[in-house]
Structures are given as structure tokens and as C-alpha cells.
Amino acid sequence: MSSSPAGRSRLAAQVRDGVARHPRVPRAAKAAVAAVLAWLAVQPLGGAADEYPYYAPLGAVIAVSATVADSVKASVQGVMAILLGAALAVVAAAVVPTVPGLAVVVLLGTLAAGWWRFGEMGDWVPIAALFVLIIGSSGLVDYLIGYVLLTGLGAAVGVAVNAALPPMPLVPGDRQIIVAREALAAQLDDLADALRSDPPLDREQWLARHHDIRPRAQAMGRLVTQATQVRRVNWRARRWQEWADRQVEHARALERLSLVVDDLAGLLAMTEHADREDVALGPRLRQPAAEAMEAVAVMLREEKDEDGPPSQDVRDRADAAVEVLADSVTERVRAGVTGVLAAGAVVTALRQLVASV
Structure with a gap:
């Protein structure tokens, strides 16, 4: 008897949540x-492949990256680093x-590993040099050919596996967004x-x-880059286009919001402490x-449908709380109170948050 649609839906949700919590698991499996x-x-090749077969799996592991495009790039960079070493x-x-x-x-x-063209594969320059110098000392040319060719073959296999099962790390990205909003x-x-x-x-x-x-803003910037790159050379990308576009939009908004909140916290730390007279x-x-900040925090936290913004009621309450603060600042200005420029900056920051969520 087949499972019910509700049961299958729960199972799919559990799988997505597991991937979100442990995004390296699919990559490790590949x-x-x-x-x-x-x-x-x-195994059937003979020659150097009989003597040094372990370099092929090494190349395959190097090649399996977060995206198909990165997989190709990592393979090229890895082979370049090995050749130089x-x-x-x-x-x-x-x-x-x-x-x-x-x-x-x-x-x-x-020293050569720091060259930007090697990227994260730069560390293979001294490693490859040591392998060739020590292990290949008895038959340098044969070892060199076997090492480079077998590693390159393994890298090609890794790229093929990544292309056949291209990653779409959108669930982990959604979890990053939730964590950033909570922060x-x-x-x-x-x-x-x-x-x-x-x-x-x-x-x-x-x-x-x-x-x-x-760091939250930087993480959102990386998420935007990843969500953009993941669609390159990826036959699954069209299916998830709308999800990916929405994730990029949310990540960019949170990147901006992170900077606004950070500036707001810094402003209050500098201008509101008890040691200042003004x-x-x-x-x-x-x-x-305080009430305006709590209302905006509720708006950020609100559990909501993945296709929609916070409810209008929550947004209205946040907007109203910010406007109460703005009116209070305006009253102070009309009363002739000086030194309210920083208070105006707090209002502006909170309005930006409400408008951007």
C-alpha cells in the first residue's frame, strides 16, 4: 500500500530540513x-595506473564542489597547481x-600557492612537489606522468558526477536566511x-x-553569489528559477538590513550611554x-508563507510604532530641544527596516 500524500509531504519536508541542517551530506555522498x-x-589501464591508482580518486574528490561551474574551475585549478608543483x-x-x-x-x-589563479587549490602546489620529489625519486618521469594524468582523469570523473547530479543548495540557503533574520x-x-x-x-x-x-551581511553576500553561480551549467536550474530568484532577493535585502541594524547598534552605543550629558x-x-524596535523584530521573526511577506497587520503595527517614535522626535524639535539629530537617524534606520523587509 502506498503512503498517503500527507505522509510523503512530511517525509519530503524532513529530507529538506535534514539537507538544510547538514548541507555537506549530499556533497560528501557525491x-x-x-x-x-x-x-x-x-583499473583496466595498466602501467602507472597499476602502480599509483589512488591518484584518480584523489582527483575526483578535488573536483566535487558546491556547484557544477565551481567543479570545473576547481579541477582546472587543481591540475594547474599539480603541474606547477x-x-x-x-x-x-x-x-x-x-x-x-x-x-x-x-x-x-x-609562495606560489598564494597566486590568485589557483584559488583554494593553491595548497596543492607544495603537496604535489613533495609527492613528485620524494615518492617519484626512483622513476621521476613515469611517476610524474602517472600522477598528473591519473589525477586529471579522476577530476574529470568528479566533474561528470557533479554535472549528472548538480547541486541546488537552495534549502540550506533558505535556512541561512532564517538564521540571519533571527540574528x-x-x-x-x-x-x-x-x-x-x-x-x-x-x-x-x-x-x-x-x-x-x-558577518551576517557577508554571509548574505556569499549566498547571493552562490545562488547566482549555482545556475550555471546546471540542467536543474530552470525548474528552481523562481525559488532561486526569490532567495537572491531576500538575501540582498537582508544584506542591506544587516548593515542598517549594525549602524543603528553602533549609533546607540556611541550616543545613548549614561556617561554622555547630551x-x-x-x-x-x-x-x-524600544517599542518600535520590538515591533520591527516581530516583523522579522514572523513565521510566514515562503511565497509572501509578513502579514499586513504585523507590518502595520511595526510601521505605526516607528511613526509614534517619529512624532515624538518631531514634538521635541518643535519644543526647541536641540541635539535630536541622532534620534532622527534612529527613526530613519527603523523606517528603512520596515520598508525593506
Whole structure:
């Protein structure tokens, strides 16, 4: 008897959640499959493949990356790094004895690994140089040919596996977005709590309430790049086009919001601490500012349908709370109170948050 549609839906949701929590699992599985296929592919070849068959699985593992385009790029960079490392070993073996040669290839290989064209594969330059110099010392040419060709063959297998089962890491991306929204909401709640503190916080206490938000903005920037790159050379991309576009839009918005919240926290830490005579908000504005921040935090946190924004009611409450703060600032200005520029900046930041969510 087949399972019910509801049961299948729950199972699919559990699988998606598992992938979101452990995004490296699918990549690890593909790397394992690619390594086995590369190993099997070199068994009938004979020659160097009989002596050094393990380099084929090594190349396959190197090639399996987060996207198909990255897989090709990593393979090319890896082979380039190995070729350069091998060349360094050949020259060192011809010019200096083994012990000084080790020092030379490690020194030059490590320096060369920093070349930007190698990307993350740069570390293979000194590793390849050591392999060729030490393991291949008894038959340098044969070993060199076998090492480069077998690793390249394995990399080709890895690229083929990645192309056949291209990743679409959109579920992990959605989870990153949820985590980022929660981090921003937590910062706003912490700022609201700090504004209600009696007595007011000093500078050090304010700084302790300033979360490290910038990495969230950087993570959202990387997510935008990944969601864009993942569609290149990917036959599954068209099926998930709308989801990917929505994820890019959300990530870009959260990247902007992260910077706004970080600036807001920094502004309050500098201008609202108890050591200042001329504070940004003061007793009259702290309560409406705290309520506005909490309302915006609720809007960020709200559980919502993945196809829609927060409910209009939640948005209206946040907007109304910010406008109450704005009206309070305006009243202070009309009353002739000076030094409300920073308070106006708080209002502007909160309006940006409401408009961007």
C-alpha cells in the first residue's frame, strides 16, 4: 500500500530540513561516488595506473564542489597547481640534493600557492612537489606522468558526477536566511531591552549589547553569489528559477538590513550611554524607540508563507510604532530641544527596516 500524500509531504519536508541542517551530506555522498567510479575507471589501464591508482580518486574528490561551474574551475585549478608543483620538483631534483630540494620546493611551492589563479587549490602546489620529489625519486618521469594524468582523469570523473547530479543548495540557503533574520531580530530586541534599562547603561554595557552583525551581511553576500553561480551549467536550474530568484532577493535585502541594524547598534552605543550629558534619545524617547524596535523584530521573526511577506497587520503595527517614535522626535524639535539629530537617524534606520523587509 502506498503512503498517503500527507505522509510523503512530511517525509519530503524532513529530507529538506535534514539537507538544510547538514548541507555537506549530499556533497560528501557525491564525492564518495566519484572516488569509487574514478578508482574503477583506472583499473583496466595498466602501467602507472597499476602502480599509483589512488591518484584518480584523489582527483575526483578535488573536483566535487558546491556547484557544477565551481567543479570545473576547481579541477582546472587543481591540475594547474599539480603541474606547477611537479615542475618545481623536477627542477629541484636536477639541481640540488634531496634534503635541500625539500626545503626549496616547499618554500617556492608555498609562495606560489598564494597566486590568485589557483584559488583554494593553491595548497596543492607544495603537496604535489613533495609527492613528485620524494615518492617519484626512483622513476621521476613515469611517476610524474602517472600522477598528473591519473589525477586529471579522476577530476574529470568528479566533474561528470557533479554535472549528472548538480547541486541546488537552495534549502540550506533558505535556512541561512532564517538564521540571519533571527540574528537581526535578536539584536533589535537587545537594543530595546537596553533602552529600558534603569539606570541607563554605560558605554561598556552598550558595547556588550552590540552583536557582531557584519558577518551576517557577508554571509548574505556569499549566498547571493552562490545562488547566482549555482545556475550555471546546471540542467536543474530552470525548474528552481523562481525559488532561486526569490532567495537572491531576500538575501540582498537582508544584506542591506544587516548593515542598517549594525549602524543603528553602533549609533546607540556611541550616543545613548549614561556617561554622555547630551544623549541621542533620552528618557522621553527611549520607550517609543524600544517599542518600535520590538515591533520591527516581530516583523522579522514572523513565521510566514515562503511565497509572501509578513502579514499586513504585523507590518502595520511595526510601521505605526516607528511613526509614534517619529512624532515624538518631531514634538521635541518643535519644543526647541536641540541635539535630536541622532534620534532622527534612529527613526530613519527603523523606517528603512520596515520598508525593506
